[in-house]
Amino acid sequence: MTSTPVQNTAVTADDGVRLWASRSGRGTSGTTPLMLCHGGPGLWDMSEDVAGMFDDRATVVRWDQRGCGRSEPCAGPWTTDCFVxxxxxxxxxxxxxxxxLLGHSWGASLALSYTLAHPEHVAALVYVSGTGIGPDTDWHGAFEENFLARLGEDPQRLARWRELPGESRERAVLQWSAEFVDRDRAIEHAERMADPWFPINFPCNKALNAEAKQTAGTSALYAACQALDVPVLIVDGAQDTRPRSAVDSLERALPRVRRVTLPAAGHLPWVEDPYGFRDAVMTAAQ
Structure with missing residues (x-):
């Protein structure tokens, strides 16, 4: 939990959709603020603990993407340009x-897209647990195998996950439990992700994932990353079910990049290695 006052507010997007946002922290005129982009797509901000790691040093802003979580329900549009x-x-x-700008998972892709579009407004990009800029085939098959293997360490959990409907909170908790290396605490960590709980925006998820498949691996994306003059920190959990080799494509393309891999962490590295995660991000924020 954050240790400083939290200001929750509504931000009006360019087309009038109202977005939930939150500001916390002790930022002053001499410190660089931190903006967080949550994963999904179609989920909501779950990074209160991340904000709490840095609120003694900086202003921290987090938000729910359109049509998700505490933001106003809407019919889209579900495009990366709109989210940028x-x-x-x-x-x-x-x-x-x-x-x-710190983005996690799909939010890392969004943060990268924003940085490519508006480099003048980004002091540094922190790219956490993303999947790189190569084609979907570079990583998705291995991810599915790794996911089923980890959840299948408890056959009852895997069987229960398979029988539950997609919109079920219980199913999401079981699915998210595979993101953690510590299997004894995996359900506990996943329950924290689901509190508070909001409906998953499946149309948003489907549309943005389809768009990502079309743009990933293109020569235009590689060229844009090669020309990016913004410092980038890539943070990986070595035990992420998404193969970390997928991010090599991004690392090779960027001219100003540093990479930190936390060996004992999974897809949410701040949960399983909070000190290593904070130390890594603080170097980008200096």
């Missing part, structure tokens, strides 16, 4: 000129 515009609306609302 929403992120810029949040940045402008809080008058953040050049924050450090």
């Amino acid at each position: 515009a929403d992120l810029d609306a949040v940045r402008r609302h809080f008058a953040l000129e050049r924050p450090v």
Whole structure:
């Protein structure tokens, strides 16, 4: 939990959709603010603990992407360009000129897209647990195998996951439990992700994943990353079910990149190695 006052507010996107956002921390005029982009797509911000790691040093802003979580229900549009515009609306609302932008999982892809579109408004990009810029075939098959193997360490959990409907909170908790290396605490960690619980936005998920498959691996994306003049920190959990080799494509393309791999962490590295994660991110925020 954050140790400083939290300001929750509504941000109006360019097309009038209202987005939930939150600001916390002890930022001053001499510190670089931090903006967080949650994963999904179709989920909501679960990074209160991440904000709490840095609120003694910086202003921290987090938000729920459109149509998700505490943001206003809407019918889209579900495009990366629209989400980039929403992120810029949040940045402008809080008058953040050049924050450090930290994206997790699909949010890492969104943060990268924003940085490519608006490099003048990003002091540094922290790319956490993403899947790189290569084609989906580079990693998705291995991810599915790793996921089933980890969840299948408890056959009852795997069987229960398979029988539950996709919109079930219990199914999500079981699925998210595979993200953690510590199997004894995996359900506990996943329950924390699901509290509070909101409906998963499946149309958003489907549309943005389909768009990502079309753009990943393209020469235009590689060229844009090769020309990016913004420092990037890649943070991996070595035990992520998504193969970390997928991120090599991004690391090779970027001219100003550093990479930190936390050996005992999974897809949410701040949960299983909070000190290593904080130390890594603090180097990007300096």
